[in-house]
Amino acid sequence: MKNGSVDLPEEVPVMPLPGAVLFPHALLPLYIFEPRYREMLEHALQRHRMFSVALTKPSCPEWHAPEDFFHFATVGLIRACVGRGNGTSNLVLQGLHRVRFKSFQQESPFPVAKIDIVEPTDDSTIETEALGEKVLELYRKLKRAERQLPPKVDRYLEQLGDLEMLCDLVASTFVDDPFRGQRILEE
Numbered sequence: 001m002k003n004g005s006v007d008l009p010e011e012v013p014v015m016p017l018p019g020a021v022l023f024p025h026a027l028l029p030l031y032i033f034e035p036r037y038r039e040m041l042e043h044a045l046q047r048h049r050m051f052s053v054a055l056t057k058p059s060c061p062e063w064h065a066p067e068d069f070f071h072f073a074t075v076g077l078i079r080a081c082v083g084r085g086n087g088t089s090n091l092v093l094q095g096l097h098r099v100r101f102k103s104f105q106q107e108s109p110f111p112v113a114k115i116d117i118v119e120p121t122d123d124s125t126i127e128t129e130a131l132g133e134k135v136l137e138l139y140r141k142l143k144r145a146e147r148q149l150p151p152k153v154d155r156y157l158e159q160l161g162d163l164e165m166l167c168d169l170v171a172s173t174f175v176d177d178p179f180r181g182q183r184i185l186e187e
Helices: 035-046 128-143 149-160 162-175 178-186
Strands: 011-017 025-032 050-055 072-083 089-106 112-119
Touching: 011 025, 011 035, 011 072, 011 089, 025 035, 035 050, 035 072, 072 178, 089 162, 128 149
Parallel strands: 011 050
Antiparallel strands: 011 112, 025 089, 050 072, 072 089, 089 112
């Protein structure tokens, strides 16, 4: 499947997690220690270096089946991975593109989902352009107030003209509630 300059596979492993939402363009550090996710990581590294992080539903902090997590997520690319002597790994996952899980090829020990790419709609209007400018203005005020903000935010916002990317970056940086983040991801 094509997504701009990156080929997405037709199916990806899924890592359901409580409290974690991955946005396109965002970086998510992960510590892989559970045996099923060690196996999932090995699966991903041997293929496309990609997997999705899916937020578990509020009623299911421990997932057991695909119904226990949201089926709207982001495919991420493993940018860096450091294995430890005890079999655990630290990695950095970079969000690539929103996807919807349409079916599951495998549920155990980790899910593998067939995906549909969710294409952005270009609903750019004078109002959305104005809202984007307002967000940048609020950010500049925070910066002038000498708030400690992540350096990556500064780099991206300096030259950002893409409203979708602006929304993803702001949501991944400033929205702490994962369920609000999930709603934004699905917008």
